[in-house]
Amino acid sequence: MILLPCPWCGPRVATEFAHIGEVSARPDPGSATPAQWRGYLYLRANPCGWTRETWYHRAGCRRYITVERHTETNEVRSATPAREAV
Amino acid sequence: MKGSYDVVIIGGGVHGLAAAYYLAANHGITDVAVLDKGYMGSGGSGRNTAILRSNYLTPEGVKFYDRSVQLYQRLATDLDYNVMFSQRGHLTLAHSDASLRTMRWRAEVNKVEGVDSEVIGPAEIKRLAPFLDVSPAARYPIMGALWHPPGGIIRHDAVVWGYARGASARGAHIHQNTEVTGIDVAGGRVRGVRTSQGDIATPVVLNATAGWSTLISDMAGVSMPVMTSPLQAAVTEPVKPFLSTVIVSGTLHVYISQTDRGELVFGASVDPFTSYSMRGSLEFIEGLAGHVLELMPALTKVRLLRQWAGLCDMTPDFSPIMGKTPVDGFLVDVGWGTYGFKAGPVSGEAMAQCIASGQTPDIIAAFGLERFGEGALVGEKGAAAVGH
Numbered sequence: 001m002i003l004l005p006c007p008w009c010g011p012r013v014a015t016e017f018a019h020i021g022e023v024s025a026r027p028d029p030g031s032a033t034p035a036q037w038r039g040y041l042y043l044r045a046n047p048c049g050w051t052r053e054t055w056y057h058r059a060g061c062r063r064y065i066t067v068e069r070h071t072e073t074n075e076v077r078s079a080t081p082a083r084e085a086v
Numbered sequence: 087m088k089g090s091y092d093v094v095i096i097g098g099g100v101h102g103l104a105a106a107y108y109l110a111a112n113h114g115i116t117d118v119a120v121l122d123k124g125y126m127g128s129g130g131s132g133r134n135t136a137i138l139r140s141n142y143l144t145p146e147g148v149k150f151y152d153r154s155v156q157l158y159q160r161l162a163t164d165l166d167y168n169v170m171f172s173q174r175g176h177l178t179l180a181h182s183d184a185s186l187r188t189m190r191w192r193a194e195v196n197k198v199e200g201v202d203s204e205v206i207g208p209a210e211i212k213r214l215a216p217f218l219d220v221s222p223a224a225r226y227p228i229m230g231a232l233w234h235p236p237g238g239i240i241r242h243d244a245v246v247w248g249y250a251r252g253a254s255a256r257g258a259h260i261h262q263n264t265e266v267t268g269i270d271v272a273g274g275r276v277r278g279v280r281t282s283q284g285d286i287a288t289p290v291v292l293n294a295t296a297g298w299s300t301l302i303s304d305m306a307g308v309s310m311p312v313m314t315s316p317l318q319a320a321v322t323e324p325v326k327p328f329l330s331t332v333i334v335s336g337t338l339h340v341y342i343s344q345t346d347r348g349e350l351v352f353g354a355s356v357d358p359f360t361s362y363s364m365r366g367s368l369e370f371i372e373g374l375a376g377h378v379l380e381l382m383p384a385l386t387k388v389r390l391l392r393q394w395a396g397l398c399d400m401t402p403d404f405s406p407i408m409g410k411t412p413v414d415g416f417l418v419d420v421g422w423g424t425y426g427f428k429a430g431p432v433s434g435e436a437m438a439q440c441i442a443s444g445q446t447p448d449i450i451a452a453f454g455l456e457r458f459g460e461g462a463l464v465g466e467k468g469a470a471a472v473g474h
Contacts, residue, residue, distance in 0.1 A: 001368060015369050019359035021313070035459050042311035042402050042458045046300040048362045071314075072362045 005079045008061040020054035022046075023066060048072050054082055087261055090287040091119040093441060094279050096266050096302055097294035098122030099131035100242070100427060101419050103249035104434020105292060105441075106258040107165075112435070113442035116257030119288075120250075121281060123265035127246035130296045133364075133396030134427040135319050135341060135353035137332055139176045139237035141203045143192050146452040147405065147466050148199040150432060153449060155236055157431035158245075167248035169240055170346065174330050176237025177214065179381075180205075181226040181337040189232040196234075206233045214331050217382045225380055226337055237332055239343050239351075242427060249434070269305040269416070276306065276415035290441055292417045297362070297397020299420035306416045310407065311458045312399045315356040316363060317424060318370040320393035324348030338377040349391065352378060356398050356424065366393040398423045403463035408436065408453040409446045417441065418455065 002014035022044055027036050045051070048071055055067050064082035069075070093109060095102040098120050109115040122128065138158055140151035162169050180186040189205050196203035208220040211231050220228045254260055261283065268280035269291060278287040293302045303310050329344040339355040352374055357367070371393055378385060400423045401407060407421035419437045422429065436450045446454065452464050 013369075014359065021360070034461070038459055038461060039309075043309045044300075044311060044313050046310075046313050046360065048298070048301055048314075051360075053360075071360060074361055074363050074365075 002074050002076065004055060004065070004067060004076060006057055006060060006065060007079055007081050008063060009057065012057070012060055016057060016059040017055040018058050020056055020064070023052045023054055050077070087119070087259065087264070087283055087286070089285070091259070092117040092288065093119070093290045093292065094286055094288040095120045095292045095294055096279070097129070097296065098126045098250075098260060098262060099129050099294065099296065100127070100246050100249060100430030101296070101422070101433050101437075102292070102294035103246060103253055103260070104430050105294060105419065105437045106253035107249045107256070108435045108438035109441060110253060110256035110258060112438055115438075115442055118253070118258040119286065120253065120258060120260045121264045121266055121279075122262050125262050126250050126260065127243055129298070130396045130398070130422065130426050131246050131430070132243060133319065133394060134242060135343065135351050136239045136242040136427065137176070137237070137341060137343060138171070138240055138428045139234055139332075140201050141176070141178070141192055141196050141232060141234040141237065142466060143188070143195060144405075144464055144466050145195060145199060146464050148196055148201055150449055151425075151428060152199060152201050154429050154432035157435065158240065161245065161248065161431065165248035165252045167244060167251060169244045169248055171238065171240045172346070173236055173238040174332065175214065176234040176332040177211065177334065178232040178234070179211075179228050179333065179335045179337075180230045180232070181228060181335065183229070185337060186230050189230060192232055201234075202236050203232060203234045205230055215329060215333060217328060217384055218333065219381060219383055226335075239332060239345070245430065266302060266305070269302070271306055271413055271416070274414055276413060290415045290417070292419060292437060292441065294419045294437075296420065296422045296426055297399050299399045299418065303411075303418060303420070306411070306413050308411045308413055308416060308418070308455075310418070310420070310455065311402055312407070312421055313360045314362055314397050314399050315360050316395040317354065317356045317398045318366055318374075318393060318395045319351065319353040320371060320374060321352070321391050322350040322388045323391050325350070325388060333381065335377070335381060338380060340374060340377040340381070342378065342381070350385075350388065356400065362397060364395045364397065366395055402458070404466040405464040406433070406453050407455050408433065408450040409440055409455070411455055
């Protein structure tokens with residue numbers, strides 16, 4: 001069982017959350033080339049190790065949080081409010 | 087292990103071993119090494135639920151998986167190895183109008199491609215699988231099903247061992263406990279691989295590592311649209327034979343079959359987050375048990391024997407990524423998500439042809455890595471991970 005320390009609600013089971021995925025920079029839609037935009041849409045680092053990702057607390061506070069998680073052990077190091085909604 | 091090979095295949099599962107086998111059997115290329123960081127079939131090939139079918143939704147997918155079923159049908163003869171293929175029929179249940187509509191769509195695409203597939207109603211379903219609860223009062227009533235007679239189950243370990251024996255007998259070297267730690271690329275070409283057992287010079291590397299494929303492609307500097315998630319499965323104690331078909335419910339995220347030993351094998355869709363962890367979870371087993379009992383209430387007293395997980399390299403369109411990459415000599419056979427095992431033979435055959443001829447075979451032309459840059463995705467809504 002994975003517990004995510006929601007900054008608003010405290011530690012909660014991961015099934016309360018929706019996994020949104022890796023935090024990646026969104027290119028400017030006005031100036032990005034189609035290739036850059038599709039890279040942003042589809043390409044993923046998919047690391048085996050520590051990653052920063054967004055989760056949505058859908059059965060709780062309904063806010064987005066940024067989580068640092070190890071993808072091989074599922075250990076969670078931190079959870080902070082996401083700067084901006086995804 | 088030699089210091090150089092004509093072809094190095096990373097991943098000793100059904101895909102890698104089949105590629106080695108067909109390279110030798112169809113093209114006479116025998117200076118081939120298959121490397122696996124664990125033992126043969128220790129990844130997805132030994133962790134899947136051994137279901138074969140070809141009733142997909144896209145014409146590209148149906149043609150491709152149908153070729154695989156054809157190869158599986160004669161595999162025991164080709165390999166002189168009993169792979170225990172049982173074409174017992176495959177039922178995909180529909181619990182809603184939307185789902186029934188997808189089944190009809192799939193059936194029509196299948197028929198056009200020459201694949202035996204038909205939508206049937208609850209009475210016919212009850213005749214094929216009497217233990218299913220087809221009453222309209224069920225929480226998720228069974229409104230119909232896609233009936234696919236050529237589908238079935240097979241002994242997945244035997245497929246791995248059969249291909250391994252066939253490849254080995256024709257000259258391929260299989261190196262287990264040999265982890266690839268790096269891939270040498272110079273001037274846009276593959277030069278060799280580094281492993282825990284020493285370096286190998288080679289002009290051709292095939293990445294056939296499924297769940298771990300991102301990590302291998304990263305070594306060659308090739309970015310991929312892949313996310314790795316675990317898929318969990320479980321098996322019960324053996325009971326007397328009562329279930330002669332494969333039962334699948336996309337809505338309930340469960341598939342059920344009974345092995346020749348009498349155990350019930352259950353699979354699910356992928357866990358709803360990315361991870362390389364292969365630990366089972368309590369949430370999964372609770373959800374699975376509930377869904378199985380929803381379909382077959384008579385199973386309340388059956389005990390689970392064990393549960394496990396495998397890794398799925400999911401792509402955005404639920405279709406694989408096969409063929410060449412921007413790095414010369416570095417080929418991929420990845421993105422196998424929840425459908426890799428059933429595609430083993432056709433993938434091995436196609437990748438062997440791709441390596442031998444230097445040309446991408448027509449049957450995998452739609453599955454190239456370049457489709458994501460071009461926006462030409464192959465939306466495969468017939469995949470097991472897709473809820474209907």
